[in-house]
Amino acid sequence: MPLAHAETVELPLSSATDSVSLYTPTEKMPVVDYRFKPTRFILPAALITAGAIGTAVDGWNDFHLFTRKDSIHYNIKVDDYLEWGMLGWVFVCDLMGKEKHNFVDQLFIVALAEGLNAGFVQGLKRVVDTTRPDGARYSFPSGHTANAFLGAHVAFKEFKDSSPVLAYSGYAIAAFVAGTRVYKNRHWIADVVAGAGFGILSVELSYLIYFPIRNAIARSVNAKASDRLVVAPMLNQQGGGLYFSFRF
Numbered sequence: 001m002p003l004a005h006a007e008t009v010e011l012p013l014s015s016a017t018d019s020v021s022l023y024t025p026t027e028k029m030p031v032v033d034y035r036f037k038p039t040r041f042i043l044p045a046a047l048i049t050a051g052a053i054g055t056a057v058d059g060w061n062d063f064h065l066f067t068r069k070d071s072i073h074y075n076i077k078v079d080d081y082l083e084w085g086m087l088g089w090v091f092v093c094d095l096m097g098k099e100k101h102n103f104v105d106q107l108f109i110v111a112l113a114e115g116l117n118a119g120f121v122q123g124l125k126r127v128v129d130t131t132r133p134d135g136a137r138y139s140f141p142s143g144h145t146a147n148a149f150l151g152a153h154v155a156f157k158e159f160k161d162s163s164p165v166l167a168y169s170g171y172a173i174a175a176f177v178a179g180t181r182v183y184k185n186r187h188w189i190a191d192v193v194a195g196a197g198f199g200i201l202s203v204e205l206s207y208l209i210y211f212p213i214r215n216a217i218a219r220s221v222n223a224k225a226s227d228r229l230v231v232a233p234m235l236n237q238q239g240g241g242l243y244f245s246f247r248f
Helices: 038-056 060-066 078-094 103-128 143-159 164-183 189-228
Strands: 002-009 229-236 239-247
Touching: 038 189, 078 103, 078 143, 078 164, 103 143, 103 189, 143 164, 143 189, 164 189
Parallel strands: none
Antiparallel strands: 002 239, 229 239
8 A cells, every 4th residue: 555755845936837747766677788689690500500510421520530649548637627617707707807797697697508508418419429539429519618618608798898808718718628628539520619609509599588588577676666666846836845655
């Protein structure tokens, strides 16, 4: 039930007409302007297509024989650490530059992108079920590479307008992860190419899904806040006053 309190204060008059100006609170949750651009999906689509063709066409992976050594297993663990570490790369960049969106938005975007990415990668691994260079199963696509490029692409989208160095820095680390996977005989080249595509695709989809939902919630929160509090200065020939109404 609305509760209202009104207080009248005599003010000098500069007009003979009544005047009422309503004021509502500022937005508690700002709406973020995010526009869909189909061109953002060209790069991930091209990478995934190239990787898929490379896996399907006989002879493509023969090129891999020139870049690896048979029966040698390299004891390198850095790619295992960077696979998950890159999911937090955007938060590291936040300490050094001006990000586009706040920490909470970034956290939701990374979480949503990782969920999409895991679904794509793990699902395809079991459907395609290709053999790795070292003889193990589930080669296509590379999950390490997908996670690394996921983290790199979030940082790119958050800093491309404010700091190009930070925006592109993650790609260098992600490319290193991809190269390490090939070097260790864990993946074919086609695997890491497609993995990069899936990581980037997951990020683009997460932005596309998250912001319409977030903005709908923001508009609802702001509308409820505006309905609850109204402040109205009033002027007329007899004087002036301030109307205050707050609904519990």
